[in-house]
Amino acid sequence: MQFQELDTPAALLDLARVQRNIQRMQEKMNRLGVKFRPHVKTSKCTEVVLAQLAEGAQGITVSTMKEAEEFFAAGIQDIVYAVCISAGKLPRALALLRQGCDLKILVDNEQAAHQVCEFGRAHDQQFDVWIEVDTDGHRGGIDPAGDELIRVGTVLQQGGAKVGGVLTHAGSSYELHTQEKLVALAEQERAGCVLAAARLEQAGIRCANVSVGSTPTAFAAEHLEGVSEVRAGVYVFFDLVMHNVGVCEMDDIALSVLTTVIGHQPEKGWVLVDAGWMAMSRDRGTANQHRDFGYGQPCLLNGAPVVGFKMISANQEHGILAADDSTHSIDLIKAFPVGSKLRILPNHACATGAQHEWLNACEAGGNTTPWKRFRGW
Incomplete structure (x- = not known):
């Protein structure tokens, strides 16, 4: 069907633009030498995500358990659930793990860490848990320089879980619109997350992954020393907010x-x-x-x-x-x-x-x- 014949309103995807956007981000990540893990909440569409993986993305980021379940059913195993896990969702996370999903979950406070460990021990399961750190005061996360980070890491060493990495999201980048400020925030995001990983390691807590990302900071980053992966989502479609930020035409x-x-x-x-x-x-x-x-x-x-x-x-x-x-x-x-x-x-x-x-x-x-x-x- 020609798009003009569609009943309206209807959502349209310009495939040439989608592919160009995917390639642009992947090429940037390749130049910086890091793994790229797209956030799939923007599309929630298997065809789009498979195109991202085909271009070189490794694994995906999700914001709902529904996304994790749907994309695992589509054959994608390497998944980070990038929202602090609530106790009520742990049975669904356990079900995915026991089906063979390589699922990583997130915590950003001691109570959530205790809940994961207690559930893991009760079900003879070790959860791969990443700790969210706050590098820009935007939303959730632990101060990468604060004492709570080490306390949460210590809790996760007590059985039922292990620390898999640290993760941050510089969501305040959406409020910026100059390259100079975006570059500065990208460096702040990188440095804060690398600091958190280093402090965990110094405390004897293994931290194998350092995950950063937002669409603006991914494009603005000049180097990513100490970072293992970048996450970004809206870049695949872009929108008027991103146009105002200055990362797309x-x-x-x-x-x-x-x-x-x-x-x-x-x-x-x-x-x-x-x-x-x-x-x-x-x-x-x-x-x-x-x-x-x-x-x-x-x-x-x-x-x-x-x-x-x-x-x-x-x-x-x-x-x-x-x-x-x-x-x-x-x-x-x-x-x-x-x-x-x-x-x-x-x-x-x-x-x-x-x-x-x-x-x-x-x-x-x-x-x-x-x-x-x-x-x-």
Whole structure:
């Protein structure tokens, strides 16, 4: 089916852009001499992940047990579950291990470490546990220079688990937009995680893996001495947030939402489309950046942005397109009559992708193939 024939709203993947994005990241990691472990929460799609592995990625990162189970069923064994494990998920982790999955789980506090060890001992299982460290004050993780790191490592040596490595995520990179600051944060991320590993080793706790990563810091890193692997996810599709950060151009963004014009409000200069927040998500990640794209950037069917316009508002099934400001003279209403179609680039590819059950993989000639995107936790 040609993509213009799809019922709307529909998620489109530009396959040429996807492949170019995969190659660009893998080439950077190869130059830096580190293993690359993509974060698959962006696509949650087997076809996309297999393309990443085919290009040279080694193992995957997941954010849900559902992802771990689905990708293991697809034949991928080397998996890091990069969210602090809760006790209720340990039976599912155990089931994967006993089926042959090389699953690594994460903790970032003493209580979670004790729970893993107690469960492991009770089930005669040694879990491979990585400790999350906080290198930028963004979210979870232990201070790499603090005492808790050694306490957690010591707990994990008491049976039922072993320390497999340390892991960090410089999520604050999404708030930056200059190369100088991104380079500095990439080095801060690297140095902090390497420090954590060194301190564990000095305490007699073996730490074989040092895992860092975010899409911006992966591209900004100038060297990765002491790092064994890098993780990044959104690079495979990119989005408007990443465009604002400065790590991609508009024509690198591989995910868009195909939508149909369903009405106009001439007195307001509005074009109404059938892609609301149920299709685009409510993510407003660009709102606090230097350029606000509203709920998304409208594009022509060939992918060219309609300059000066954005999705200014979204209801559940209605999107509203309008000019950024009064200086744009294009008559959007005449240019896009009822029944015409547009593509909308998303603020956050992970959030927009999550609204759709299928990703319509689009070849250069416009032919599409539906790729399943799974959901759930």
